[in-house]
Amino acid sequence: MNIVVCMKQVPGKFNIEIDPQTDTLIRGGTDNIIGPFDMNALEEGFRLKEKHSGKVYVISMGPSQVEESLREAVALGADEAILLCDPAFDGSDTWATSYVLSRGIRKLDRPDIVICGKQTIDGETGQVGPQLAEMLQLPFVSCVSKIEEVADGHITVQRMAEEGHHLVEMQLPGVISVVKEINVPRLPSLRGLMQSKKAHITLWNARELGVDVARVGLQGSPTRIVRVFRPQRASQGELLQGSPESQVEQLIEKLKATKVL
Amino acid sequence: MTVTNDSSSEVWIFAEQADGKTKGTAYGLISKGRKLADDLGTRVSAVCFSHSTEGAQELISCGADRVYLVDDPDPINHDEESYARELIELIRRERPSIVLAAATPLGSSFIPRVAAALDTGLTANCTVLEIDLESRLLVQTRSAFGGNLMATIICPQARPQMATVRPYAFKRGISDQSRQGKIVRVDLEKQPVSSRTKLLNVINDLGQKVKLEEADIVVCGGRGLGKAENFHVIAELADVLGAGLASSRPPVDDGWIAYSHQIGQTGKTVAPRLYIACGISGAPQHLAGMQNSEIILAINEDPRAPIFEVATYGIVGDLFKVVPMLTARLGELRG
Numbered sequence: 001m002n003i004v005v006c007m008k009q010v011p012g013k014f015n016i017e018i019d020p021q022t023d024t025l026i027r028g029g030t031d032n033i034i035g036p037f038d039m040n041a042l043e044e045g046f047r048l049k050e051k052h053s054g055k056v057y058v059i060s061m062g063p064s065q066v067e068e069s070l071r072e073a074v075a076l077g078a079d080e081a082i083l084l085c086d087p088a089f090d091g092s093d094t095w096a097t098s099y100v101l102s103r104g105i106r107k108l109d110r111p112d113i114v115i116c117g118k119q120t121i122d123g124e125t126g127q128v129g130p131q132l133a134e135m136l137q138l139p140f141v142s143c144v145s146k147i148e149e150v151a152d153g154h155i156t157v158q159r160m161a162e163e164g165h166h167l168v169e170m171q172l173p174g175v176i177s178v179v180k181e182i183n184v185p186r187l188p189s190l191r192g193l194m195q196s197k198k199a200h201i202t203l204w205n206a207r208e209l210g211v212d213v214a215r216v217g218l219q220g221s222p223t224r225i226v227r228v229f230r231p232q233r234a235s236q237g238e239l240l241q242g243s244p245e246s247q248v249e250q251l252i253e254k255l256k257a258t259k260v261l
Numbered sequence: 262m263t264v265t266n267d268s269s270s271e272v273w274i275f276a277e278q279a280d281g282k283t284k285g286t287a288y289g290l291i292s293k294g295r296k297l298a299d300d301l302g303t304r305v306s307a308v309c310f311s312h313s314t315e316g317a318q319e320l321i322s323c324g325a326d327r328v329y330l331v332d333d334p335d336p337i338n339h340d341e342e343s344y345a346r347e348l349i350e351l352i353r354r355e356r357p358s359i360v361l362a363a364a365t366p367l368g369s370s371f372i373p374r375v376a377a378a379l380d381t382g383l384t385a386n387c388t389v390l391e392i393d394l395e396s397r398l399l400v401q402t403r404s405a406f407g408g409n410l411m412a413t414i415i416c417p418q419a420r421p422q423m424a425t426v427r428p429y430a431f432k433r434g435i436s437d438q439s440r441q442g443k444i445v446r447v448d449l450e451k452q453p454v455s456s457r458t459k460l461l462n463v464i465n466d467l468g469q470k471v472k473l474e475e476a477d478i479v480v481c482g483g484r485g486l487g488k489a490e491n492f493h494v495i496a497e498l499a500d501v502l503g504a505g506l507a508s509s510r511p512p513v514d515d516g517w518i519a520y521s522h523q524i525g526q527t528g529k530t531v532a533p534r535l536y537i538a539c540g541i542s543g544a545p546q547h548l549a550g551m552q553n554s555e556i557i558l559a560i561n562e563d564p565r566a567p568i569f570e571v572a573t574y575g576i577v578g579d580l581f582k583v584v585p586m587l588t589a590r591l592g593e594l595r596g
Contacts, residue, residue, distance in 0.1 A: 093382060094383065095377060095380070122405065124385070124404075124526070126385065129373075131374065131377035139342060140341070140342075142369065142370040160520060161463070162366060162474070162521065162529070163466065164463070165464040167460070167462035167464065168458055168459065169458065169459045179527075181520070222381050222416055222418070223383070226413050226414065227413040229410075229411050231404065231545070237570075237571070237575055239574075239576075240576050248586045251558065261591075
């Protein structure tokens with residue numbers, strides 16, 4: 001089975017500072033980590049490989065420092081790591097990111113399944129999985145909490161739903177996004193750590209990917225961020241005073257007055 | 262970049278159907294769509310994947326000028342790929358300027374496909390939508406970084422401008438039965454494609470008596486409950502109020518209660534008339550799922566808990582004392 005896991009490097013701590021002049025985000029020296037949901041995606045990739053044999057590719061778009069996270073993925077068990085890296089990609093939105101990733105995945109040896117995390121913890125859009133599926137013309141199932149079976153060109157999964165779970169069958173090749181409930185990611189082995197140090201990381205730039213640079217990056221992306229700011233929470237609330245009995249009485253009077261009771 | 266400014270300038274909303282009915286969150290969307298359309302001096306239309314015209318009238322009463330009805334031969338399966346294909350075709354044909362959908366599991370999963378295929382931008386999980394009157398652009402605001410940051414986003418050139426909207430972020434307007442609108446049945450040329458995904462089974466969690474998203478009152482418990490066995494304290498309060506029973510993330514993580522009860526960034530979004538938070542500190546991720554509630558009551562031991570910053574009424578105290586007292590008093594009142 002050829003398994004592709006998409007990974008994003010994200011800040012480990014949110015040390016959010018906003019440049020008052022430009023209204024843009026200053027992302028300073030925080031430790032970078034593999035996106036937590038992407039860790040679940042990697043783990044599920046390894047488990048599929050252990051059961052059905054094959055190869056796990058880990059792929060990421062980002063600056064050269066992402067190599068570090070890709071090595072971590074290799075230490076955990078990824079067979080090949082690919083970094084899609086080009087200054088032209090900087091500032092890409094989800095459409096442009098999905099476009100670049102889809103070009104990278106097309107260069108790989110016919111994947112059977114592409115696994116993404118449900119969402120990143122920085123942008124939190126959850127859009128790259130389904131957009132990637134569309135660009136690769138593959139089916140997609142979101143929020144997978146369990147893989148039940150892989151057989152005869154199909155995968156059967158449990159998907160988190162509003163009132164419980166859905167059991168869904170999807171034709172392969174296909175794309176899934178996974179939630180943290182699916183597994184507990186492993187820790188790297190000592191051997192893995194050693195190997196990852198000298199592992200080869202494949203680098204592909206825009207030209208090698210055949211990416212139209214006019215459609216990616218800050219300028220080429222369809223959307224544009226015009227302002228970032230901290231949420232304002234001005235409390236107009238009222239703390240009720242007195243004994244618990246009196247607080248409950250005051251509360252009931254107030255709720256009655258609002259007609260909610 | 263594809264510059265397609267020859268759009269009709271209409272505002273569209275996707276009115277999601279469940280069990281043969283329009284989901285509650287669609288009504289808030291139509292109210293917001295109405296407002297945006299008025300600002301632009303244009304029409305607002307709803308798109309329904311449904312056979313019946315029944316729900317269409319209610320959408321018109323709530324502000325829609327037009328309802329596009331696309332027949333859904335398989336409403337149980339919710340085949341996302343065929344929804345996407347049909348919506349893409351309809352958008353290409355009618356060229357709306359703005360397309361909005363609720364960020365429900367379905368909307369969050371298939372709307373991104375539509376935007377990808379149309380080579381246009383999509384802003385996820387917005388909580389504020391406005392028209393910039395000068396540029397006539399849709400100004401979209403959303404939270405990111407676990408609720409620690411807000412970002413305002415535009416889609417200057419590609420069309421339509423697309424956004425998913427945090428469920429229940431917008432209030433349903435007043436329904437006016439005398440409003441007139443047009444119901445348009447859409448016959449798209451259907452290629453007989455066999456669905457690549459198939460819903461085999463729906464497993465509902467037992468124990469949810471009241472549907473959270475539709476509940477007028479929601480009672481929610483957090484880490485302050487201490488252990489699974491203590492959930493009965495707030496379950497009894499929920500019972501006496503006929504309220505939905507919810508949880509913040511920690512109790513779900515610890516397996517005290519099923520995920521379908523979870524409110525917050527990675528769970529459900531609710532905006533009931535009354536939200537009662539018991540033993541919840543109020544992390545930004547939790548606030549994201551409930552801060553649009555009309556009245557928020559917070560009961561927590563720690564006076565510095567951030568939940569008090571959004572609470573309408575706060576009680577600093579022991580929930581194991583206050584909640585049973587409240588349950589008993591409400592029981593008397595409700596007889």
